[in-house]
Amino acid sequence: VDASGTINLPYINKVQAAGLTPAQLAASVEGSYRSAKIYTNPTITILMQPAARFVNVGGAVRAPSRVPFTEDMTLLTAINAAGGFNDFADQRKVRVMRGSDVRVYDVRQSRRDPSKDIRLQPGDRVEVPQSFF
DSSP: OOTTSEEEETTTEEEEOTTOOHHHHHHHHHHHHHHTTSOSSOOOOOOOOOOOOEEEEEESBSSOEEEEOOTTOBHHHHHHHTTOBOTTBOTTOEEEEETTEEEEEOHHHHHHOGGGSOBOOTTOEEEEOBOOO
């Protein structure tokens, strides 16, 4: 479930999940698939598990680690919590992986303009590549 309370599913896109019980959500997803004529009689099972409350920071940082998530966590604060960049870090190509989405950030811009320092979410993975220069 993302920050807006929805889940993204194949063929039917976003379905509201916040505030629903697992049985209600299953019924909603089943109805959405039926309405879209994707499946005629789907059976959906919803399993709940606690959200990951960590951000994994790895690569060219001084102390690669699983950092406890805080609500105000940004890319720079997560990297700093992992000891900061090591001497070989390529700060221009820091990858943030959220589910299957991968985005690349130039962290030097965030240092110059803090408004460009992106907020992280629980379960994000941060990978700092090594520079080859």
